[in-house]
Amino acid sequence: xxxxxxxxxxxxxxxxxxxxxxxxxxxxxxxxxxxxxxxxxxxxxxxxxxxxxxxxxxxxxxxxxxxxxxxxxxxxxxxxxxxxxxxxxxxxxxxxxxxxxxxxxxxxxxxxxxxxxxxxxxxxxxxxxxxxxxxxxxxxxxxxxxxxxxxxxxxxxxxxxxxxxxxxxxxxxxxxxxxxxxxxxxxxxxxxxxxxxxxxxxxxxxxxxxxxxxxxxxxxxxxxxxxxxxxxxxxxxxxxxxxxxxxxxxxxxxxxxxxxxxxxxxxxxxxxxxxxxxxxxxxxxxxxxxxxxxxxxxxxxxxxxxxxxxxxxxxxxxxxxxxxxxxxxxxxxxxxxxxxxxxxxxxxxxxxxxxxxxxxxxxxxxxxxxxxxxxxxxxxxxxxxxxxxxxxxxxxxxxxxxxxxxxxxxxxxxxxxxxxxxxxxxxxxxxxxxxxxxxxxxxxxxxxxxxxxxxxxxxxxxxxxxxxxxxxxxxxxxxxxxxxxxxxxxxxxxxxxxxxxxxxxxxxxxxxxxxxxxxxxxxx
DNA sequence: CACTACATTTTGATTCACCT
DNA sequence: AGGTGAATCAAAATGTAGTG
Numbered sequence: 001x002x003x004x005x006x007x008x009x010x011x012x013x014x015x016x017x018x019x020x021x022x023x024x025x026x027x028x029x030x031x032x033x034x035x036x037x038x039x040x041x042x043x044x045x046x047x048x049x050x051x052x053x054x055x056x057x058x059x060x061x062x063x064x065x066x067x068x069x070x071x072x073x074x075x076x077x078x079x080x081x082x083x084x085x086x087x088x089x090x091x092x093x094x095x096x097x098x099x100x101x102x103x104x105x106x107x108x109x110x111x112x113x114x115x116x117x118x119x120x121x122x123x124x125x126x127x128x129x130x131x132x133x134x135x136x137x138x139x140x141x142x143x144x145x146x147x148x149x150x151x152x153x154x155x156x157x158x159x160x161x162x163x164x165x166x167x168x169x170x171x172x173x174x175x176x177x178x179x180x181x182x183x184x185x186x187x188x189x190x191x192x193x194x195x196x197x198x199x200x201x202x203x204x205x206x207x208x209x210x211x212x213x214x215x216x217x218x219x220x221x222x223x224x225x226x227x228x229x230x231x232x233x234x235x236x237x238x239x240x241x242x243x244x245x246x247x248x249x250x251x252x253x254x255x256x257x258x259x260x261x262x263x264x265x266x267x268x269x270x271x272x273x274x275x276x277x278x279x280x281x282x283x284x285x286x287x288x289x290x291x292x293x294x295x296x297x298x299x300x301x302x303x304x305x306x307x308x309x310x311x312x313x314x315x316x317x318x319x320x321x322x323x324x325x326x327x328x329x330x331x332x333x334x335x336x337x338x339x340x341x342x343x344x345x346x347x348x349x350x351x352x353x354x355x356x357x358x359x360x361x362x363x364x365x366x367x368x369x370x371x372x373x374x375x376x377x378x379x380x381x382x383x384x385x386x387x388x389x390x391x392x393x394x395x396x397x398x399x400x401x402x403x404x405x406x407x408x409x410x411x412x413x414x415x416x417x418x419x420x421x422x423x424x425x426x427x428x429x430x431x432x433x434x435x436x437x438x439x440x441x442x443x444x445x446x447x448x449x450x451x452x453x454x455x456x457x458x459x460x461x462x463x464x465x466x467x468x469x470x471x472x473x474x475x476x477x478x479x480x481x482x483x484x485x486x487x488x489x490x491x492x493x494x495x496x497x498x499x500x501x502x503x504x505x506x507x508x509x510x511x512x513x514x515x516x517x518x519x520x521x522x523x524x
Numbered sequence: 525c526a527c528t529a530c531a532t533t534t535t536g537a538t539t540c541a542c543c544t
Numbered sequence: 545a546g547g548t549g550a551a552t553c554a555a556a557a558t559g560t561a562g563t564g
Binding site: 160164167178187 | 552553554555556557558559
């Protein structure tokens, strides 16, 4: 692009004024008519040289200094010697760097040589033809095609990943958005569009989501075809070492974070791991998603049928299988998951109700292990998930135990199976925000109970199970927003406390927590 | 200086290593 | 065994650092 721009400039890089060009051509023409000095050089060059000399007031006799072909050749050689072997500077910059004192030879001064070069270069074409571009393009293709690193050149037909719903929205809106806000930087545009996307009405958002899903399905089919045609393109199974590479790739690992949250769990003395081992059979863990359910089923099936195949391979198979799963199959899987999840909820609720009242909170705590993930991972931007909020939690965790307590407090309220009347009511601190319902289902239940005060919980449950996908999404969104608001309010609440209040709050919560944990220990 | 590689922002889908 | 979480990758334009 810069070369095209340069081609519009004068040889010295400065932009020629149209008036100036006109003036020069008139001058050249008039001189051409009266002079015949082109003994061995291009007429135009000599004439131009003449005007230059006149303008620079260097004496009229220099105009007629002769340049034989041999001397001109020698000049070119001298200039060539001044250029480094690996010269990659643009013409104008290189020209400015040439030391004409080193070029000068025989009776020609540095100025003579410089001027002569200016004249010669006038006769050189400064633009490139299409065929020249094509020639270079072929050379580039040859070069790039041989590079094993260049995937695009190696597999030009490889389908590109489909855009996510947000990406579709971003691409669609970016142009008009930047036009309306030309001062915004690209990063700001992305941030604002991200916010706008999140605030998008559900119906509009669904359009993008659906389209994205369609694209995703097409991509899967295309990839399947591509891998059939190019089995060599199938990525080789990665070794354990490759994880290090992945970590050191584009996104730097946050050093202030523990390697993973599970180690954090064990480090802080929490017995989450132990609890899983001692109190629950693995098979009792309900699937957390449709994918999880499918994976569970596939892996179990494989377990029976192909016990000799390594787990990693089976997981890979599962991933591959997922790649080629049809939309219908996926829907079925999703429905299956919803049904399983609802069954689990119902079973869990009746189990909780069957427990003695003092055991219920502990049982709730055992199963609601993932508050951080649920609240933070799902409802905050990725960056916040990874750093700010997590850091905030861990920072406070280390020094100020008051945050642990709300966390646990929230845990007990965040369980999908929680019935309001099962939660021991804890007094709220002054200004402390009220906890939101723990699940989308609870929001639905609350609404349901408000509208049908006579109806019992089981009818709400069966209604929830039959709820359309759209309505479930609606309640999920409401739930998300409520949780997000609570997080923000809670953070603001903590910030608003002075040291004494914080101690007081911390102490209150610690006492509550001690009660809870002693119960918990007993239970274990 | 020219050029290249990478980081920056956003969301969501996908993949897969790792840990319990 | 399998749940979890981190990495990656799609798009865009621009800035920056490193290399030659």
